[in-house]
Amino acid sequence: VGNLEVTVEDEFTYYAAGAPRVAGATARLLDGYSAGLITQTISDTNGLASFNGVLEGNYLLRVTAPQHTSRDVAVRIEAGSTNKVRVLLPTETVAYNWTVVPTQVP
Numbered sequence: 431v432g433n434l435e436v437t438v439e440d441e442f443t444y445y446a447a448g449a450p451r452v453a454g455a456t457a458r459l460l461d462g463y464s465a466g467l468i469t470q471t472i473s474d475t476n477g478l479a480s481f482n483g484v485l486e487g488n489y490l491l492r493v494t495a496p497q498h499t500s501r502d503v504a505v506r507i508e509a510g511s512t513n514k515v516r517v518l519l520p521t522e523t524v525a526y527n528w529t530v531v532p533t534q535v536p
Contacts, residue, residue, distance in 0.1 A: 431483045431484060431485055431486065431509060431510075432484055432486060432507045432508050432509050432510060432511055432512070432513055433480065433481065433482045433483070433484065433511070433512040433513065434459070434480070434481040434484055434489075434491075434505065434507060434512070434513050434514075434515065435478065435479075435480050435481075435512055435513070435514045435515070436457050436473070436478065436479040436480070436481075436491065436493065436514075436515050436516075436517060437451065437477055437478055437514070437515070437516045437517070438451055438452040438455040438457070438473045438477045438478075438479065438493055438495065438517050438519060439451050439452065439477065439516060439517065439518050439519070440452050440498060440518065440519050440520065440521050441520070441521050442521070443477075450477075451473070451476060451477020451478075452473060452477050452495050452498065452519055453473055453474065453475045453476070453477055454472060454473060454495060454496070455472070455473040455477070455479065455493055455494065455495035455498070455519065456470060456471075456472055456473075456493070456494050456495070457470060457471050457472070457473060457479035457481075457491060457492075457493050457517075458470040458491070458492045458493075458494075459481055459484065459489050459490075459491060460489060460490040460491070460492055461489065461490070462487065462488035462489045462490055462504065463488075465490060468484075468489065469481060469484075473495075479493075484507045485507070486507050486508060486509040487506070487507055488504065488505075488506050488507075489504075489505050489506075489507060490502055490503070490504060490505075491503045491504075491505045491515060491517070493517045493519060494519075495519055497521065497522050497523075498519035498520065498521055498522060499519060499520045499521075499522055500519070501517050501518070501519055503515060503517055
């Protein structure tokens with residue numbers, strides 16, 4: 431078995447003072463072949479999400495966060511080590527909401 435450490439970043443990590451990372455992001459570890467959920471965790475205040483005791487193999491890492499675009503990353507877990515992955519989630523600064531109002535045309 432091995433461990434996986436995920437660092438979740440966005441544009442603010444590179445351009446804002448203090449290089450803040452994305453806290454509260456959901457990291458899901460999925461089976462690399464069937465995409466079935468293996469386990470999930472939430473990134474801490476430092477933008478770190480950890481998976482411990484993961485069987486060696488190929489996985490799909492899906493990271494999502496509010497007001498960010500989700501990202502899927504293929505990862506390989508090597509036994510006996512902590513595998514590290516950095517994931518950049520683009521920030522969604524604009525959102526559109528549509529409201530449909532029914533009307534009758536004479």
